[in-house]
Amino acid sequence: MPIDAKRYRLGRLGRVTDLTVAVRPAAEAELPAIVESLEQRLYFTDRLARQRLGRGELLVAWLDGTAVGDVYLRLEGADEDLADLRDAPLLSHLEVLPPHRKQGIGSLLMRCAEAMAWRRGYDRVALGVTEDNTDAIRLYLSRGYALWRPDPIETYREIFREDGTVDAVPDEPCLVYVKRRPVAFIR
Numbered sequence: 001m002p003i004d005a006k007r008y009r010l011g012r013l014g015r016v017t018d019l020t021v022a023v024r025p026a027a028e029a030e031l032p033a034i035v036e037s038l039e040q041r042l043y044f045t046d047r048l049a050r051q052r053l054g055r056g057e058l059l060v061a062w063l064d065g066t067a068v069g070d071v072y073l074r075l076e077g078a079d080e081d082l083a084d085l086r087d088a089p090l091l092s093h094l095e096v097l098p099p100h101r102k103q104g105i106g107s108l109l110m111r112c113a114e115a116m117a118w119r120r121g122y123d124r125v126a127l128g129v130t131e132d133n134t135d136a137i138r139l140y141l142s143r144g145y146a147l148w149r150p151d152p153i154e155t156y157r158e159i160f161r162e163d164g165t166v167d168a169v170p171d172e173p174c175l176v177y178v179k180r181r182p183v184a185f186i187r
């Protein structure tokens, strides 16, 4: 993917920062460094294995050699019943470490994951969020996401086991948001 190793200068009109963050697909050898700051070893081990099989893309934001955030673009079907969204990639597990929030890193991770989906030829991406996560919902709305259906859907949470197996157990209901590929996007 061409976003590999690309560096972005973060800054917004009137709020320029001197942060330089690199977002790139995670390499298997980076697992120890990812887990050192983001923890969740079993989760990242599973996502790297899926990435190897072409089932998804794990993007990590690096700041001075430290992993400070990540997002996973899930290309295989969701556990949930998403009807006409069945074939849309899911943007999931978006997170930025608390000390690094509100500096544009979450937006940058989303922008990179979306660009990856558009380049792969998808014309929509979807994501789920709990109704009470107002910070995240504001971010999604500002990035052009629209509510798919007014009611939350039933969701599943994955439980990762040491032996590499994954179980899906019922989780909190989530609202689903969808973004369409911008007309102006050029592959």
Ligand SMILES: CC(C)(COP(=O)(O)OP(=O)(O)OC[C@H]1O[C@@H](n2cnc3c(N)ncnc32)[C@H](O)[C@@H]1OP(=O)(O)O)[C@@H](O)C(=O)NCCC(=O)NCCS
Pocket: 011, 012, 015, 016, 017, 093, 094, 095, 096, 097, 100, 101, 102, 103, 104, 105, 106, 107, 108, 128, 129, 130, 133, 135, 136, 138, 139, 142
């Ligand atoms: C949701 C989450 C990923 C957002 O990450 P983030 O890095 O803070 O996101 P951004 O910085 O791009 O945007 C957040 C806000 O900071 C603002 N911001 C961005 N750059 C800024 C800057 N340089 N100076 C001041 N504010 C800035 C954005 O405008 C946005 O404002 P808003 O709160 O009014 O919408 C983060 O809060 C998080 O990890 N939450 C816990 C996990 C979670 O809930 N994930 C989503 C699951 S669905």
